[in-house]
Amino acid sequence: MIDIDKVLPAARAALDALVRIPSVSAEPTGDMRRCAELTAALFRGAGMPEVELLDDLPGGRPAVLARHPAPPGRPTVLLYAHYDVQPAGDLAHWTSPPFEPVVRDGRLSGRGTADDKAGIAAHLAAVLAYEGAPPVGVTVLVEGEEEISSPTLGELLSRHRDRLAADLIVLADSENLERGTPAFTTSLRGTAACVVELRTLESGVHSGSFGGPAPDALSALCGLLATLHDEHGDVAVSGLKTGQVPGYGYPVRRYRAEAGVLDGVELLGTGDVAERLWAKPAVSVLAIDAPAVTTASNTIVPVARAKVGLRVAPGDDAVRAAASLAEHLTAHTPWGARVSVSVADIAQPHQVDTAHPAYAAAGRAYREAYGKDVIHIGSGGSIPFVAEFAAAFPAAAILITSAGADTDSNPHGPDESVHLAEFERACHAEALLLSELGRDRPRRR
Incomplete structure (x- = not known):
């Protein structure tokens, strides 16, 4: 029997200590x-026999690799989180300093509490629960680049593939939609973006002297962007x-409230909300370069530019989808305006295979910890x-979970927080998962 309550104080102390460090990967410092x-010190202190700081990739942030080799005949689980x-x-x-953890109304507030230092602390709790002798092999990978799109992760996975190979990969970087109900994220949309620029005139001209026949680029751009939806x-x-x-x-009402949709404003698209949010592509105009209202003169705009974001549905290919968006923008440009389109921000979608036996073991563990059956959800983000883990380890099951984050966590925003009761349930569930995997012994296929 494991006693998760015994190790929760150490896990909480670790989470507090991690939050106090302003590890902003976009502004790399010491x-x-x-x-x-x-x-690394936390997992070394938890009894992991192999702990190493990986810092051998040019331009990369240091990553932590901790390993407890599998007992004979037992599977290995890889526990992932990020510290940036x-x-x-x-x-x-x-409400309080972002890098000073503070408890308010049962929530621990501070930058990184939910995204994703709670994931590190939950992995630590699972390891601590077995006092250095887990029933399965455990590998922990904690990287420091997720918030800048993990530019060197693919190379890291390739370079250290043998030591990272696992039967189940647990990615603790999602959220539960309902507090007290465990959720596995089984689908993720990908992303792509295009920057489109339209030019109609050699330079700006007076709107009184030339307005009418002369097309302004901003109107042309607005007309083009309007073709993105039916x-x-x-x-x-x-x-x-x-x-x-x-x-x-x-539920529609819940979605409207969480998204902050104003009364009387219609939702876009057809189908239920889950389909529109998790299974369909979505297009948004993210930015427009144009004269500011406060400084604009009576000049016809000769050139205008916009960034169009595309969320790519699971099962699609982000590169191909980006090409489709670029083709649409080029084909629908009005008035013969000169158009240029460049593609950026490619990330592949992913659909989780839930048929792996490790997935059933995870369902039992989380049901026991939460007292409720697991729900399967998608992610619009x-x-x-x-996708990089799936490509590097195609035979492994992938489990995308929450380490305590919920819809009130506000990751990336002010007063980011994690609900402490949810965090404790996640710690318990992950520890039970190791036991379930040891019992079922699902091996790499």
Whole structure:
């Protein structure tokens, strides 16, 4: 029997210590290494016999690799998290300092609490629960680049593939939709973006002297962007695929409240909310370069530019989908305007295979810890590293879970937080998962 309550204080103390380090990967300082070194020390102190700081990739942030080899005939589980965090942003919007963990109303507030230092602490709790002798092989990988799209992760996985190979990969970087109910994220949309520029005139000219016949680039751009959706609000770009819808039904009223949709404003698209959010592609205009209203003169705009974001449905290919978007923008440019389109920000979608026996073992473990059956949900956002793990280890099962994050966690925003009761349940579930895997012995196929 494991006694998770015995190790929770150590896990909480570790989480507090990690949050105090401002490990912002977009602004690399000595704090990145300090956080990696603390992470390594935590797992070394938990009895992991092999702990190493991986810092051999040019331009990469240090990663932590900790290993407890599998007992004979037992499977191996890889536990992933990341220690880097987003910048704090405007400190005036925080109720308390972002890098000082504070408990309010049962939640631990601070940058990185939910995304994703709770994941590190939950992995630590699972290891601590077995006092240095887990029933299965355990490998822990904690990287420091997720918030900048993990640019060197693929090379890291390739370079250390033999030591990272596992039967089950647990990626603790998602959220539970309902507090007290465990959720496995089984589908992720990918992402792609295009920057489109339209030019109609050699230079700006007076709108009184030339307005009428002379086309302004900003109007042309607005007309082009309006072609991205049909009359129902569905994406009008041809060639994009729709994925499978997870079993969870997303109530419309709840979605409107969580998204902050104003009263009277219609939702876009057709189908239920879960399908539109998790299984269909989505297009958004993310930015427009144009004169500011406060400084604009009576000049016809000769050139205008926009960034168009595309969320790619599970089962589609992000590179192909980006090409479809680029083709649409080129083909629908009005008035013969000169158009250029460049593709950026590619990340592949992913659909989880839930038929692996390790998935059933995970369901039992999380049901016992939470006292409720697991629900399967999707994610409208993208987690680029999931596809990289799937490509590097195609035979492994992938489990995308929450380490305590929920819909109130506000990752990337002010007052980011993790619900402490949810965090404790996640610690318990992960420890039980190791036991279930040892009992079922699902091996690499």
